[in-house]
Structures are given as structure tokens and as C-alpha cells.
Amino acid sequence: MFKKSLFLRLALLSLLALVLSCEEEQIDNVYVRSDYLGTWTCREFSGPLAPQVYTVQIVAGTSAEDVIIEGLGNQGAAFTVVGNVDFNGIFIPSQTQDGVLISGQLTYNQSIPPLNLKYNWDDGSGETETLGELTK
Numbered sequence: 001m002f003k004k005s006l007f008l009r010l011a012l013l014s015l016l017a018l019v020l021s022c023e024e025e026q027i028d029n030v031y032v033r034s035d036y037l038g039t040w041t042c043r044e045f046s047g048p049l050a051p052q053v054y055t056v057q058i059v060a061g062t063s064a065e066d067v068i069i070e071g072l073g074n075q076g077a078a079f080t081v082v083g084n085v086d087f088n089g090i091f092i093p094s095q096t097q098d099g100v101l102i103s104g105q106l107t108y109n110q111s112i113p114p115l116n117l118k119y120n121w122d123d124g125s126g127e128t129e130t131l132g133e134l135t136k
Helices: 002-021
Strands: 038-046 052-060 066-070 080-086 089-097 100-107 115-122 127-135
Touching: 038 115, 066 089, 089 115, 100 127
Parallel strands: none
Antiparallel strands: 038 052, 038 127, 052 066, 066 080, 080 089, 089 100, 100 115, 115 127
16 A cells, blocks of 8 residues: 555655646747837948938738838838848848848847848849848
8 A cells, every 4th residue: 555655646746846847938038020020220331321210110911920011221111121020030031122132030039129131132232141230
């Protein structure tokens, strides 16, 4: 009887330990799309038009990972590019918008804001790289 009771207690403790070890772990510094939405101030410090400061708007796109960045490159709100939220920030896949080939990324170091900006721009006269920062 004692061995059976001891076995049941050990089995219950093992089961309890297994269940507790399966709790969802919180991962620090992982952001979701809603963290990026809103009005941002962009400060470009390197690139063909730098230095310049302007406002961009990041709004939700059609899928759960997509965002639309309005006004990048200080081109006005009608100039929009699509980005994809991933574990490291926002990835801007290569796309053509108003005759401009653009690609790049918005990343963060420890937290957001700020977002580090890096994008490539080719309006037909050759590709250029721009670096900057977005803050709220």
C-alpha cells in the first residue's frame, strides 16, 4: 500500500512539473503590428536629400502582418509603400511606386521608438541608400 501511494504521489508531482514547465514564455522586445501604427517623425541623416525631417504615417495593411507607410522619402501622403512586420521590425520588400523602385527596412535595437530606417531608392537615375530614424 505504501509503495502504491508513493508511486501515485511521484506521478502527480511529475505531472504537475510537466504542466508548469509548459507555460507560455514571454519573449522580451517582440513587437506586433499595432506597436508600429501611427504618426512618426522621420529624420534622414544620410542620403541624396539628407538632412531632412518629415512626417510619415504607418497604417494597417490588408493582412495581419502588412503595414502601409505613407510619405516615405518626404514624397507626401499619397506616396505609399507596403511593409511586412516581422520579428525584427518592418521589412519593405522591393516594389515600384510612382516609377520609383524602393526596398528597405525599419528595425529597432532594444525597444521602439525609435526605429532605424534604411531604404534603397531608384528613380531611374541610379540606386541610392538613405539612413535615418523614426520617432513618435
